[in-house]
Amino acid sequence: MQELTKRQQEIIAKSLGVIAERGIQNLTIKNIAREIGVTEPALYRHFPSKFALLDAMLDDLEEDTDRLFREVKANAGDDIDHIRAFLYHRLVQFSVTPALARVIFAEEIFQDDPRLAAKMIHLQRRHRAQIMAMIEAGQRAGTIRADIEAQELFLIIFGPIRLLIKQWAHTDRIFDLPERGKRLLDAFHKLLSTRLAGSPKAFPSLTQ
Amino acid sequence: MQELTKRQQEIIAKSLGVIAERGIQNLTIKNIAREIGVTEPALYRHFPSKFALLDAMLDDLEEDTDRLFREVKANAGDDIDHIRAFLYHRLVQFSVTPALARVIFAEEIFQDDPRLAAKMIHLQRRHRAQIMAMIEAGQRAGTIRADIEAQELFLIIFGPIRLLIKQWAHTDRIFDLPERGKRLLDAFHKLLSTRLAGSPKAFPSLTQ
Amino acid sequence: MQELTKRQQEIIAKSLGVIAERGIQNLTIKNIAREIGVTEPALYRHFPSKFALLDAMLDDLEEDTDRLFREVKANAGDDIDHIRAFLYHRLVQFSVTPALARVIFAEEIFQDDPRLAAKMIHLQRRHRAQIMAMIEAGQRAGTIRADIEAQELFLIIFGPIRLLIKQWAHTDRIFDLPERGKRLLDAFHKLLSTRLAGSPKAFPSLTQ
Amino acid sequence: MQELTKRQQEIIAKSLGVIAERGIQNLTIKNIAREIGVTEPALYRHFPSKFALLDAMLDDLEEDTDRLFREVKANAGDDIDHIRAFLYHRLVQFSVTPALARVIFAEEIFQDDPRLAAKMIHLQRRHRAQIMAMIEAGQRAGTIRADIEAQELFLIIFGPIRLLIKQWAHTDRIFDLPERGKRLLDAFHKLLSTRLAGSPKAFPSLTQ
DNA sequence: AATGAATGAGTGTTCATTCAT
DNA sequence: TATGAATGAACACTCATTCAT
Numbered sequence: 105m106q107e108l109t110k111r112q113q114e115i116i117a118k119s120l121g122v123i124a125e126r127g128i129q130n131l132t133i134k135n136i137a138r139e140i141g142v143t144e145p146a147l148y149r150h151f152p153s154k155f156a157l158l159d160a161m162l163d164d165l166e167e168d169t170d171r172l173f174r175e176v177k178a179n180a181g182d183d184i185d186h187i188r189a190f191l192y193h194r195l196v197q198f199s200v201t202p203a204l205a206r207v208i209f210a211e212e213i214f215q216d217d218p219r220l221a222a223k224m225i226h227l228q229r230r231h232r233a234q235i236m237a238m239i240e241a242g243q244r245a246g247t248i249r250a251d252i253e254a255q256e257l258f259l260i261i262f263g264p265i266r267l268l269i270k271q272w273a274h275t276d277r278i279f280d281l282p283e284r285g286k287r288l289l290d291a292f293h294k295l296l297s298t299r300l301a302g303s304p305k306a307f308p309s310l311t312q
Numbered sequence: 313m314q315e316l317t318k319r320q321q322e323i324i325a326k327s328l329g330v331i332a333e334r335g336i337q338n339l340t341i342k343n344i345a346r347e348i349g350v351t352e353p354a355l356y357r358h359f360p361s362k363f364a365l366l367d368a369m370l371d372d373l374e375e376d377t378d379r380l381f382r383e384v385k386a387n388a389g390d391d392i393d394h395i396r397a398f399l400y401h402r403l404v405q406f407s408v409t410p411a412l413a414r415v416i417f418a419e420e421i422f423q424d425d426p427r428l429a430a431k432m433i434h435l436q437r438r439h440r441a442q443i444m445a446m447i448e449a450g451q452r453a454g455t456i457r458a459d460i461e462a463q464e465l466f467l468i469i470f471g472p473i474r475l476l477i478k479q480w481a482h483t484d485r486i487f488d489l490p491e492r493g494k495r496l497l498d499a500f501h502k503l504l505s506t507r508l509a510g511s512p513k514a515f516p517s518l519t520q
Numbered sequence: 521m522q523e524l525t526k527r528q529q530e531i532i533a534k535s536l537g538v539i540a541e542r543g544i545q546n547l548t549i550k551n552i553a554r555e556i557g558v559t560e561p562a563l564y565r566h567f568p569s570k571f572a573l574l575d576a577m578l579d580d581l582e583e584d585t586d587r588l589f590r591e592v593k594a595n596a597g598d599d600i601d602h603i604r605a606f607l608y609h610r611l612v613q614f615s616v617t618p619a620l621a622r623v624i625f626a627e628e629i630f631q632d633d634p635r636l637a638a639k640m641i642h643l644q645r646r647h648r649a650q651i652m653a654m655i656e657a658g659q660r661a662g663t664i665r666a667d668i669e670a671q672e673l674f675l676i677i678f679g680p681i682r683l684l685i686k687q688w689a690h691t692d693r694i695f696d697l698p699e700r701g702k703r704l705l706d707a708f709h710k711l712l713s714t715r716l717a718g719s720p721k722a723f724p725s726l727t728q
Numbered sequence: 729m730q731e732l733t734k735r736q737q738e739i740i741a742k743s744l745g746v747i748a749e750r751g752i753q754n755l756t757i758k759n760i761a762r763e764i765g766v767t768e769p770a771l772y773r774h775f776p777s778k779f780a781l782l783d784a785m786l787d788d789l790e791e792d793t794d795r796l797f798r799e800v801k802a803n804a805g806d807d808i809d810h811i812r813a814f815l816y817h818r819l820v821q822f823s824v825t826p827a828l829a830r831v832i833f834a835e836e837i838f839q840d841d842p843r844l845a846a847k848m849i850h851l852q853r854r855h856r857a858q859i860m861a862m863i864e865a866g867q868r869a870g871t872i873r874a875d876i877e878a879q880e881l882f883l884i885i886f887g888p889i890r891l892l893i894k895q896w897a898h899t900d901r902i903f904d905l906p907e908r909g910k911r912l913l914d915a916f917h918k919l920l921s922t923r924l925a926g927s928p929k930a931f932p933s934l935t936q
Numbered sequence: 937a938a939t940g941a942a943t944g945a946g947t948g949t950t951c952a953t954t955c956a957t
Numbered sequence: 958t959a960t961g962a963a964t965g966a967a968c969a970c971t972c973a974t975t976c977a978t
Contacts, residue, residue, distance in 0.1 A: 111941085127420060127424060129424060130424075132967080132968070133968080133970080134967080134968080134969090142941085143944080144943095144970085145944085145970080145971075148969095148970070148971080149940075149942075206420070209417075209419075213337060213420065215337075216337060251502060255495075256495055256499040257499075259476055260468065260472045260503070262472075263471030263473070263475035263476070264464075264471035264472065265471070266471060266474070267467050267474055267475075274433055287461070287463075288467055288468075291464040291465075295460070295468070295503045340952080342951080342952090350958095351959070353953085353954080353960065353961085356952095357959070362952065545753070548948085549947080549949085550946080550948090558962085558964085559963075559964055561949080561964065561965085565963075569949080570948065622836070625833075625835075626836055627894075629753055629836065629837075631751050631753075632751065644898075667918060668919070669911070675888035675892055675912060676888045676912075676915060678887075678891055679887030679888035679891035679892070680883035680886075681887070682891055683883050683886060683890055683891075691849075703879075704880050707880040707884060711884070756971085756972070756973080757972080757973060757974080758971085758973090766938070766939085768939095768973085768974085769939065769940085769975080769976085772974075772975085777973080778973065778974090
């Protein structure tokens with residue numbers, strides 16, 4: 105989790121580009137090198153191995169997500185607002201950097217290296233824990249319906265978002281992801297909030 | 313979509329075995345051949361290419377799903393019952409043949425071959441259409457809440473199920489998938505049904 | 521230590537050829553393949569890895585040596601005759617297959633793989649034990665001088681032979697190895713035998 | 729054979745360290761640079777190529793050996809004493825700088841570059857000539873038995889020493905090399921000296 | 937005197953596929 | 958219906974070396 109050099113950041117960025125355009129199974133050293141305009145060995149000056157590159161990529165991803173969690177929590181609103189804001193800005197993030205979506209869904213491939221698989225699982229577990237904590241807090245505070253267990257609510261909230269992202273990625277990003285996401289989040293509001301109907305809060309814009 | 317020979321069926325079955333045990337990225341001709349106990353060229357007697365094999369595998373999958381749809385619809389109950397029954401039996405199917413779960417989530421890899429990608433998308437589109445039709449029928453019949461569009465309801469129903477399956481696969485199938493699925497489906501009942509509370513129908517057992 | 525196929529034997533033979541001509545550090549898959557006249561992947565049909573190839577080569581070597589030991593012991597003569605016969609025929613073997621000499625002296629390179637290093641050491645230990653046993657038997661029988669410990673005698677016998685082989689290999693095999701060996705073995709006779717002077721036995725010719 | 733700078737000497741010393749710890753086949757520019765704590769290109773300030781480095785290393789080696797010869801000859805004693813003293817102090821040298829042993833036995837690798845190979849051979853030839861001269865002088869003076877040719881005596885003296893060093897290096901230097909060497913040298917005394925039994929001279933300690 | 941960034945050639949290895957038998 | 962033997966293309970990675978700074 106150390107600081108990345110400029111070049112390392114560039115490599116990760118271009119790698120995400122390769123993933124976005126050709127899928128993660130085509131994220132080869134050769135393809136990355138070609139994208140950057142150098143030969144393959146050049147990459148090894150910046151990352152000691154492909155594993156290290158992917159590892160740094162996942163770290164980057166985790167940091168991004170953590171930052172989003174922090175920013176969302178720093179804003180006003182109750183727990184349900186926080187969850188909705190997190191998910192919304194996540195979708196915005198994806199729509200800006202579509203490769204992230206493909207990375208998220210690439211567990212199958214990370215599965216190949218046990219260390220990356222472990223990291224991916226750890227990463228997902230942490231995010232799940234964050235969301236779960238918000239849900240439970242909302243249930244205790246009475247803003248989220250409590251007749252369904254938090255465990256199930258997590259699936260009900262996160263599952264549709266994931267599926268939406270997947271549909272978006274698979275339809276060549278034909279629709280506006282955040283826009284469709286809003287409708288989904290409104291539905292969440294209707295389904296899960298204990299507040300009487302009434303338009304839910306707008307999403308605060310974040311610094312990044 | 314032609315009839316498969318006994319040997320072809322065996323190859324597909326063993327291939328699913330390889331996927332279940334080692335992931336789809338390890339579904340190589342060599343691994344399949346080893347599993348069956350023949351040499352690699354032998355496979356080419358039965359399928360002209362790896363593509364053809366995967367193609368047949370997807371056809372198989374589609375047929376399975378279609379059969380499940382038919383059986384579910386043949387049973388009594390309203391639309392919401394049908395949807396719940398379909399999803400429940402899907403989970404049972406997965407828990408019996410875990411490889412199916414990995415195939416479902418392997419779109420990334422099928423993506424490599426445009427023909428397979430198209431087929432995968434077509435397949436998913438068809439299933440989505442079936443579910444959507446049920447949802448819309450339920451909304452018209454007044455059994456499913458109509459204040460959320462069918463489009464969103466589809467995400468809200470299918471997304472959590474997919475995520476549950478993924479969690480199950482990624483935790484080495486540590487929990488009982490159909491059992492956890494039931495709790496999720498109960499939650500769906502609470503969220504989506506217009507019927508007053510009351511235990512939802514039990515799931516009919518199907519022939520297969 | 522299983523049976524080798526014809527092709528495997530050929531590969532080992534050609535590999536020895538590569539070693540003889542270009543040194544063991546140039547024993548690359550590419551060079552072997554080129555020598556045989558196939559592409560590199562073809563070799564992997566016959567040996568699963570380069571390690572397996574080298575492993576089989578060492579096994580072959582050990583078998584050869586063991587056979588020589590057996591044949592030598594089957595001949596008449598006392599222990600000192602056996603030792604001398606073993607060494608002489610070893611030199612003949614080397615002069616026929618010069619690559620063997622380079623393999624013998626290639627421990628440095630085998631050292632790279634811990635499994636091969638272990639095998640090489642095991643192999644040398646076994647041969648040393650065989651020679652030592654002969655020396656000690658000779659000392660007990662009174663045919664070999666006993667005022668020097670067997671341990672030292674082993675060095676005194678084997679060391680010069682090794683050095684002679686090395687000189688021969690390093691001078692591009694300019695001299696007749698067995699011929700020069702004979703003179704060395706005669707010297708051994710003078711130095712180590714308790715028998716009165718007199719020409720030592722001639723070397724029986726072996727079947728192979 | 730020009731003077732080496734301080735930095736060049738350090739590089740050679742660290743290179744010997746790399747050889748001692750990881751073998752000569754791991755003597756890469758990268759490993760040397762890492763050992764010294766600089767980047768790879770830095771080495772090229774001090775040696776124009778890896779060849780030049782190895783070349784200087786061999787020169788160093790030769791100089792060391794020559795110095796030992798001179799010092800040994802400067803001491804009292806007859807030829808057989810000189811030979812024994814030379815060998816003994818060589819063993820001491822090796823036991824102090826184990827890398828030297830690995831260099832000595834790395835001819836295989838030097839073989840790759842014809843210039844280094846030539847140098848190595850030249851070096852060995854010169855040492856051989858020195859030893860041979862001593863042997864022949866001893867034979868003329870009547871202190872070394874003359875019924876075996878000097879050529880063979882060289883093998884009989886140098887071969888066992890080399891083999892001992894090799895055993896020592898290959899057993900991770902488990903035994904005391906000079907100590908075991910003494911016993912070997914005592915055996916030489918018994919075998920080669922014409923002097924009647926009686927403890928051979930002790931080894932003079934040298935200045936270095 | 938040293939570095940950051942790069943390279944051409946080469947390493948062992950795996951892949952889907954072909955072909956003669 | 959299967960095998961033994963092979964292949965072209967690709968894979969991640971290492972090597973000694975160069976060059977601008």
